[in-house]
Amino acid sequence: MNRALQPFRSAWWYLKEISGENAYDRYLAIHGATHPDRLPLGRGEFYRQRQDEKYNNPGSRCP
Amino acid sequence: MGNRFGRYAVWIGVALVGALCWGVLALGRGETVNAGWLLFAALASFAIAYRFYSRFIANRVLGVDDNRATPGERLNNGQDFEPMDRRVLFGHHFAAIAGAGPLVGPVLAAQMGFLPGTLWIIVGVILAGAIQDMTILFFSMRRDGKSLGQMAREEIGPVGGAAALVAVLAIMIILLAVLALVVVNALADSPWGAFSIAMTLPIALLMGVYLRFLRPGRILEVSAIGVGLLLLAIIGGGWISESSYAEAWTFSGVTIAIAIIIYGFVASVLPVWVLLAPRDYLSTFMKIGTIVLLAIGIAIILPAMQMPRFTEFASAATGGPVAPVGPLFPFVFITIACGALSGFHSLIASGTTPKLIQKESQVRMIGYGAMLMESFVAVMALIAACVLDPGLYFAMNAPAALTGGTAESAASAVSGLGFSVSADTLNNTAANVGESSIISRTGGAPTLAVGMSEIFAAATAFLGGLQAFWYHFAIMFEALFILTTVDAGTRVGRFMLQDLIGNIYRPFANASWLPGNIIASALIVAAWGYFLVVGVTDPLGGINQLFPLFGIANQLLAAVALTVATTILLKMGKLKYIWVTLVPLVWDAVVTLTASWYKIFSSDPRIGFFQQRSEAIDAYNAGEIYTGAQTVEQTAQIITNATVDGVLSIVFALAIIIVIADAARVWVGLIWGRKEPDLQEASYEESQLDVDGSILEPVGAGTSSNRNE
Numbered sequence: 001m002n003r004a005l006q007p008f009r010s011a012w013w014y015l016k017e018i019s020g021e022n023a024y025d026r027y028l029a030i031h032g033a034t035h036p037d038r039l040p041l042g043r044g045e046f047y048r049q050r051q052d053e054k055y056n057n058p059g060s061r062c063p
Numbered sequence: 064m065g066n067r068f069g070r071y072a073v074w075i076g077v078a079l080v081g082a083l084c085w086g087v088l089a090l091g092r093g094e095t096v097n098a099g100w101l102l103f104a105a106l107a108s109f110a111i112a113y114r115f116y117s118r119f120i121a122n123r124v125l126g127v128d129d130n131r132a133t134p135g136e137r138l139n140n141g142q143d144f145e146p147m148d149r150r151v152l153f154g155h156h157f158a159a160i161a162g163a164g165p166l167v168g169p170v171l172a173a174q175m176g177f178l179p180g181t182l183w184i185i186v187g188v189i190l191a192g193a194i195q196d197m198t199i200l201f202f203s204m205r206r207d208g209k210s211l212g213q214m215a216r217e218e219i220g221p222v223g224g225a226a227a228l229v230a231v232l233a234i235m236i237i238l239l240a241v242l243a244l245v246v247v248n249a250l251a252d253s254p255w256g257a258f259s260i261a262m263t264l265p266i267a268l269l270m271g272v273y274l275r276f277l278r279p280g281r282i283l284e285v286s287a288i289g290v291g292l293l294l295l296a297i298i299g300g301g302w303i304s305e306s307s308y309a310e311a312w313t314f315s316g317v318t319i320a321i322a323i324i325i326y327g328f329v330a331s332v333l334p335v336w337v338l339l340a341p342r343d344y345l346s347t348f349m350k351i352g353t354i355v356l357l358a359i360g361i362a363i364i365l366p367a368m369q370m371p372r373f374t375e376f377a378s379a380a381t382g383g384p385v386a387p388v389g390p391l392f393p394f395v396f397i398t399i400a401c402g403a404l405s406g407f408h409s410l411i412a413s414g415t416t417p418k419l420i421q422k423e424s425q426v427r428m429i430g431y432g433a434m435l436m437e438s439f440v441a442v443m444a445l446i447a448a449c450v451l452d453p454g455l456y457f458a459m460n461a462p463a464a465l466t467g468g469t470a471e472s473a474a475s476a477v478s479g480l481g482f483s484v485s486a487d488t489l490n491n492t493a494a495n496v497g498e499s500s501i502i503s504r505t506g507g508a509p510t511l512a513v514g515m516s517e518i519f520a521a522a523t524a525f526l527g528g529l530q531a532f533w534y535h536f537a538i539m540f541e542a543l544f545i546l547t548t549v550d551a552g553t554r555v556g557r558f559m560l561q562d563l564i565g566n567i568y569r570p571f572a573n574a575s576w577l578p579g580n581i582i583a584s585a586l587i588v589a590a591w592g593y594f595l596v597v598g599v600t601d602p603l604g605g606i607n608q609l610f611p612l613f614g615i616a617n618q619l620l621a622a623v624a625l626t627v628a629t630t631i632l633l634k635m636g637k638l639k640y641i642w643v644t645l646v647p648l649v650w651d652a653v654v655t656l657t658a659s660w661y662k663i664f665s666s667d668p669r670i671g672f673f674q675q676r677s678e679a680i681d682a683y684n685a686g687e688i689y690t691g692a693q694t695v696e697q698t699a700q701i702i703t704n705a706t707v708d709g710v711l712s713i714v715f716a717l718a719i720i721i722v723i724a725d726a727a728r729v730w731v732g733l734i735w736g737r738k739e740p741d742l743q744e745a746s747y748e749e750s751q752l753d754v755d756g757s758i759l760e761p762v763g764a765g766t767s768s769n770r771n772e
Contacts, residue, residue, distance in 0.1 A: 014150065018155065021283055024280055043280050044276075051275075
């Protein structure tokens, strides 16, 4: 049963990783480890900051 | 022992399959060749190249070291620096490099037959394109993610660096104009297309508000909603095109060009969350989804390719009728850039991706592997164009001056080219895809869409074909991510310009200073908008004038990247492996400079800008109307366009020569030992990560405590 679901679970994990949905959870983990003294950003604030950051430092993309 | 034998037996098998497929492609008899041979020839070649060549480069040439901490590990801040799971990073990198380029180029090059394009895509990616991506990714990673421009300045010198900067800005502007022109050609006089694309604006706005305020960070949720609405928009376009609103949604090329220019300006000035970010999600999902669908479609249908191996244009001194006009060498090699060798990738491989790598050895999978995948996309685009009847292909891609614009005149023009297609077939194909006409729909996108729709319709025959839906699905997918590139590219150009002007007038350097934002955006939009409008109104067909400039500019950037890579290899003391980057560099330089030579000096007015200019001037002075033009004003327009394009060709050619000459000076010094190799790598630090391929857990405190060197 569990094994049969594994491909779907992997696909779901991949989708969440690649779309950036998981980014906040990862941020929380890192933040907890490095700055336990400071309050982490809220989910909305984190995504807003991340989005602005991404497009204000444009890497590039291909045509 | 037996194990090792087994492993080699597999690779010998792969090599044999590949050789068989290549044999059938090159020598097989019969009228048509099945696309399956091409597919497997490509897959077998890629597999062997990845297993053996990329491994050799990683281990021997670059010397990847998994004990050395990557910038993602050392500088991990959970944002731009972060060791990312290699499969996720592969996806990001692939999505960033795979744009409209690999789809358009192979379609245009198919006029020479399917073999020249196929050979260049497959050989080019293995020996040049993937090498460029992988080496630049590695060198940028060793330098904490420095950009190509920075590396050019530090490793070669200020002259090379400045030429690189000029190349980047110029390519950006020409590229945006060409891509926008492709969209204009696909949407002009098409109420269905115009409506569906217009609907992406309210959809993006809705998604933007949802993602920013209602449900922040729920990207998958909002993307699912967006894709659903997008499909509705395509279906809605079909209704519009059959309703009495059809006329209201029918726009001329100039109107659509102006709309795109206004849109580009607004999207560049507005905050990203309003339009750009949501469209980015939509286009990424559509892009990956459509590529997967195309692969499945081709695998199910295994269509036969109607295009011959070589058309007679492959050996003609002036090439074929489809833009860009010119002989096979060098023009096929600048027409197909993305998919074989694309300088633009070096901008992505230096910058974002290197900061996210977990382990040095992964540059092989991400740099080389992702480029092979993009090349595979180009192969599929080539197949989609070649399954079309060649007569139909030429009726769609020859310029209006040749086809005359009607089905009857196009049919007779095509038979003049040595192919045949009936006027009925042309009318029926147009009706099947829900368009009023498909004659001279140049630019590659409509041809690809027709090819894709035939494959998809055959694969979904049990649903009743749906060819018109699939055609507009393909158009939507191409237009969507071309327009996303236009948004994003304008923005990138705007930042570069603000940075440049900021050196003279300080406030400009601040990206969020509104007047600076507006002025820089306007300048960039005006620059590509100029070329777009010129292209749309060009009496000779804008694609023919602009596409070679785009190809040359892109390959110029590749020359800069390969020059940087060669210089760094020399500084690393890898003289005996220098051919790895030097051979593709020499090839690229020869191709680009030969193409520039043709564009500047050719005495054929369809190829040489200055020949065209002087003939048009003679006609103008004599009070005559130049071939292709309808009026005296159009003759004057041809003179202006040929002058601008010709001068640009000279600038590009000079930039290549300057970069290579400046680097050669450095190389000579290094080889003769007069110059100390000043390698600019970040200092060595032992890696603490032992992850390799396992699903990445959030990285703990152990690695982040020592992140300040």
